[in-house]
Amino acid sequence: MSLTSKQSQQPRGLRRLWRVPTSPARWFWLGGSALLYVALLIWYYYALRVQAYPGPLTDPLRLFGIIAFVLVLTTAGYSLRRRFVRQLPGKVQDWLWMHIWFGMITILIALLHDNYGRITNDFCQNLACLTDTYWATSALFALIFLVVSGIIGRLFDFWQTRVIAREASSNGVGIERAVEERLRELEYTIERYCAGKSDDFKRICMQTVKGHGASFAEPEQMVESERADWQSVQSSLQDHILLSRSLHRQRRARHLIRNWRVVHVTLACLSLLVISYHGIMELLTNVLHF
Structure with missing residues (x-):
């Protein structure tokens, strides 16, 4: 709780730390x-x-x-x-x-x-035009498609990076690694509260930790001696739910960025082969006259 309270007391200006510095x-x-x-x-x-x-x-x-x-x-x-x-x-x-x-x-x-x-x-009237003049038309279309896909990918990358920055600024902990560490601390705390408790108490806590539900409810049959611990563990359970959601959104954004980059690099390699073939053949035949 001390970590969370310290993070929540940070001034708003520190949120700029999650922005990429301009060049x-x-x-x-x-x-x-x-x-x-x-x-x-x-x-x-x-x-x-x-x-x-x-x-x-x-x-x-x-x-x-x-x-x-x-x-x-x-x-x-x-x-x-x-x-x-x-x-x-x-x-x-x-x-x-x-x-x-x-x-x-x-x-x-x-x-x-x-x-x-x-x-x-x-x-182009037919597919034969794609291979004319050493694949000139294919090279042009490959270049256009590659650059347009790069522009779309850059906008997509900017969008998902803002998602990560927004989550890091609003969850009170930070980026993915810091959230994972805080979640482990909360899980240890919840496990200590569950020691020696009833089955319903443990079941609700474990379901929350494992992400089986977006919320939790009070056990149906609660022993009177467990009520004080239940009141104490609720804040940890709620923090775990919120941080789990934030971690999921950050991971999803990171995976989307990584997958798009893999697609773009693959397209770049294929396009570069077509463009290089056209460029090299044109140089050899029309410039160097081989």
Whole structure:
């Protein structure tokens, strides 16, 4: 009870401890991405004026494809920094903002590379178009699907992280590990109260601890000597119910975030294979002339 009372007496301002600190890198990468895209967009409209029939195989539209492919590989560096090569400079959060903004403008640059084909004109008439020009259309659609799924995942991640932060700020204990420790303390306390008590007393307490019910009721046949202990154990039972709910919500949010990341990483690997095949084959045949 002392732990709970101490937590409940904390000022409201301490709730900010559960928020992720902001990073100035998000504005740096946003500004750099915007400047790069504006420069390429100006170059794109200049190419439309000086070239009668610009297409994906003519300069500078071909260069846009090379830039888009380099950006795809650069955004993949976030996964390397986070999971494999942690010695790389910079914080993981800074790399994440690079991953987000570069991923968004890569779609726009890829559309410039293809002269907005398959989106505003020259639509696919059959499945054969997906494999034309070294899977060019498949690479474009894979990139669009990957970035859109990443945006949805980022919003989903933000939503579930707020759920965890809200629970940590309102349950009076904190995040998942602290809640688990507090639940064990409550279970030990409840077990001590159950020692030597009637079967109904023990049954209600154990059902509450095991989560068989969202509430509890007074035993039907209570011995008079147990009434004082019952009044004392009720607060522990109620705390256990509330903290169990909070722990369940935090675990569910964490599992949803983890499962979505697994799905996104899997899609990223498949998309990267298709995009890399198209990019490498285009470089070999139309740039290096192998």
